[in-house]
Amino acid sequence: DSGVTQTPKHLITATGQRVTLRCSPRSGDLSVYWYQQSLDQGLQFLIQYYNGEERAKGNILERFSAQQFPDLHSELNLSSLELGDSALYFCASSGANSPLHFGNGTRLTVT
């Protein structure tokens, strides 16, 4: 168990809809990262937060947004969903200069 909690585990929704994915980092970790992994693809970096502030941005679509709250949990919002957004979405957390620890992911299926 990595200590990173993601909910929900599975999400099935229709095109055009909006969903929110939630992540609670390991105790003491200030950094939260979001990654997308499509079927048989590598992990694509979306966005990083550090102590509530956006730290780095990857290839995140404008339809996607995220935030990190004062209690350090983070949410990833995906809107106007398309079939191609179906993927595993991983959250990871870390302390300063320490390895990233990943949650078990949310599997999103857009139909």
Added chain:
Amino acid sequence: GQNIDQPTEMTATEGAIVQINCTYQTSGFNGLFWYQQHAGEAPTFLSYNVLDGLEEKGRFSSFLSRSKGYSYLLLKELQMKDSASYLCAVRRAGNMLTFGGGTRLMVKP
């Protein structure tokens, strides 16, 4: 930008040794990580190199040459449970990791 290359697939025999290579091109290099990922599961941290040389951790070792932009992960005494994807990731400033496409390793009896 960053370019991280690793073989897509490898096959090895139970009990053998396998080496998974990773080459990278990046600015601001600040460490190289290896993760293991079983299908549909979370990646789990295996090893970390920031200086040149070999880091050994039980059956797993990782090597780094910064001047060559090259790393490898060595797995000894392969077990069936080692069948998984192995992800090479490069860190730059800010502790952000960029991952390669992963190497799917199949261990056969």
